Amino acid sequence: MASPRVFWPLVIGLLLSSITLAGAAVVTYDFNISWVTANPDGMADRPTIGINGQWPIPTIRADVGDELVVKVFNGLGNQSTSLHFHGLFMNGTTHMDGPSQTTQCPIPPGSSFIYRFKVQQPGTYWYHSHTHGQYPDGLRGPLIINDPETPFKDLYDEELVLTVSDWYHDEMPGLLSFFISKANPTGAEPVPKSALLNETQNLSVPLESGKTYLFRMANIGAFAGQYIWFEGHNMTIVEVDGVYTHPAEATMIYLAAAQRCSFLITARNETSNFPIVASMDTDLFDVLPEDLNYNVTGWLVYDLKEPLPDPAEIYEFDPFDDMTLVPWDNQTLLGEPDQTISLDVIMDNLGDGANYAFFNNITFVAPKVPTLYTALTSGETATNPTVYGEYTHPFVLDKGQIVEIIVNNIDPGKHPFHLHGHNFQAVWRSEDEAGTFQDSNVTADSFPAIPMRRDTIVLRPDGNIVLRFKADNPGIWLFHCHIEWHVQSGLMATFVEAPLALQAELEVPPDHYAACAAGGVPTEGNAAGATKDLLDLSGQNVPPNRLPEGFTARGIVALVFSCISGILGVAIVAWYGFADFGNEGKEPAAAQSEGVKGGDQRPASSGADSVAAAGGEGDVISTEGERRG
Structure with missing residues (x-):
């Protein structure tokens, strides 16, 4: 019989354990990913990827400590897919992270796949496809992890979720085929047609006077960063990318693709209604099409009987600087780095005439064997970055290292x-x-003593950033630009963190390997699929060849003909100018003034245009909490 000294601590431990288990839950979602038809901007019906026959797709909700189970069936018929749970660390479950050919095989049409992991971070996240540039076709939605112990729980009465996004009328496979081709040698990214709030336009958000609301907002778009403001209301920022911050006041925020921000808004004692405006950052676009609807307007609605006013025009954007935020936990600057990774962002053409994105001299190409499976089947050689293939741009990290990234x-x-x-x-x-x-x-x-912390940051034009993190999460982790066009053109690197620890600790479920078998994807060996000589990368997937140095014979011929064509063109214009076509005495037509491109040079409101484009009364956001599955 155990002594009282041993017995009572054991009983107390079991009781505490049972209390902890009782507080956690298994939250299950069953998703049939399939095609639906949608028209969120009122301009064109188009095939869209939905879940369980619906679009927009469901918001995933769980509490800190819950086990989240997402059962996926790929009912698309013509495309493989996967899900990435953006911003969640996946501690101990890197195989659930979702990027195809990195931590899993893509899920073929007709196949099933289960994501199962524990959620340990509170905050605002989102989930999306991480396969073949697919998520702009609709497979994207919010993911909210509730924290009963949030430090701000006494500061607000209700919680609302908002997404901002961009919308294309054409499907991604066709857009990508043109984007990465010799027909687009400058690499000009396709420009979206519209901006959306909660995947719609003319959104109404009902408020009650005197109440304070926690808004959780995510940019789930493919390309456009967005300037966001609420007329007549200030925002108090309390979280970015799942990191609580000391409260900071803002009148306007900027959310790049994949960034999130949570903020408090206190309703006024009003009966008037106020515009919500999201305006796409048109500085990102090479061209501004005439039919571009770069603003979307919604409304904070205090009284349905009152009119919905047009937004005021503004001509200069002045968003809050996220670099000034201070994390709530006051985590101090990490020490001197054990490993520094320096990456230069370069855009250049390859031998097929298309434009690609590079870190240093490497444009990412997916390996034949998913990188995680290479790490698990390479034995001691897994610590050698060579086995992961040159074009996954791999860096092997030791557990516990302080890693610095300079971009x-x-x-x-x-x-x-x-x-x-x-x-x-x-x-x-x-x-x-x-x-x-x-x-x-x-x-x-x-460097600041207490740096801002998040998982997505904007690198400015011809500028630089320095990031630090601790390698305390063994796994295979991508680092990439979240403009989806740049992901597909190769702006990615792979961090292989503590691969020997992965071999000792990780067990991949059978259904993951079944998806590989169904798709004919190998699951052993190096990036080229070699299992005997792991340093032999013969046959690895490679990008197109580099352009030759200097002019080739074909290039010289093309240059000569271009010069001749240019001279002939000038001669024809000159002849035309001096020719007499019988127009003596007629006045020239008045020239039309050109529109000025640039975020600080044009009105940032088009509420009336948005209403006309949508052709409907818009959606109303619910302030009621959703039940978890």
Whole structure:
């Protein structure tokens, strides 16, 4: 018989354990992913990827500590798929992270797959396909992890979820086929047709005077960053990307693709209604099509009987600077890095004439064997980055390392970079056109003592960023730009974190291997599928060849003909100008003034246009809590 000294601690431990287990739940969702028809901007019906015959797709909800089970059946018929739960660390379950050919095989049509993992982070997240640029076709939705112990629980009365997104009228396979082709040598990204709030337009959000609301907002779009503001109301930011922050006041925020922000808004003692405006960052677009609906307007509705006013026009954007946020836990700057990874963002053409995105000199190409399965089947060689293939751009991290990522933007565009499996300390971000970090005079002395922390950050045009995180989560984690066009054109790297620990701890479920078998994807060996000589990468998937140095014979011929054509063109214009066509005495037609492109040079409201385009009364957001499955 156990002594009282041993017995009572044992009993107390069992009781506490039972209390903990009683507080957790298994939250299950059954998803049949299939095609539906949608027309959220009122401009065109189009095939859209829905779940259980519905679009927009369901919001996933769970509490901290719950086990989340998502059972997926791929009913698309013509495409493989996968789900990534954006921002969740997947501690101990890297095989549930979702990127095809990285942590799993794509789920073929007609196949099933189960995602099962414990949620340990509170906050605002989202889930989306991570296969073949698929999620802009509709497979994207909010994921909310409720925290009964949130430090802000006494500051608000109700919670609302808002998404902002961009919308294309054409399906992604066709858009991608043109985007990465010699017909588009400059790499100009397809411009979306419309902006959406909660995957619709003319959204009404009912408020009650005197109440305070927690708004959870996520940009689930493919490309456009968005400026967001609520006329007549300030926002008090309390969370970004799942990280609680000390409250910070803002009148306007900027959410890049994949970023999230939670904020408090206190309703006024009013009967008037106020516009909500989301305006796409048109500086990202190479062209501004005439039919581009770059703004979307919704309304904070205090009284349904009152009119819904048009937004006021603004000509300059001044969003809150997220780098000034301070995490609620006051985590101090991580120490000197054990490993520094320096990445230069470059856009360039390859031998097929198409434009690609590169980190340094490498454009990402998926391996034949998913990287996780290579790590699990390579024995001691798993610590050698060579086995993962040159074009997955792999970096092997030791467990517990402090890792520093320096990203230099050798490109005039903005890039929102996302890290899987971790959030990071954003210890430095330069202004536009600052050049490389290495060429700057910035030292670690300039880094903040308590850096802002999140999982997605915007790199400015021709600027640089410095990020730090601790490698405390063994797994296979991507680091990539979250503009979906740049993901598909190769702007990704792979972090292989503590692969030997993965071999000792991880067990992949049979249904994951079954999806591989159904799709004919190998699950052993290096990136090329070799199982004997793991350092032999013969036959690995590769990008198109590099362009030759200098001019080729074909290039010289093309240049000569281009010059001749140019000279002939100038001659024809000159002849036309001096020719007499019998128009003496007639006045020339008045020239039309050109519109000015740029976020600070055009009105940022088009409420009336949005109403006309939608052709309906819009949707009403519910303030009632949803029941978990």
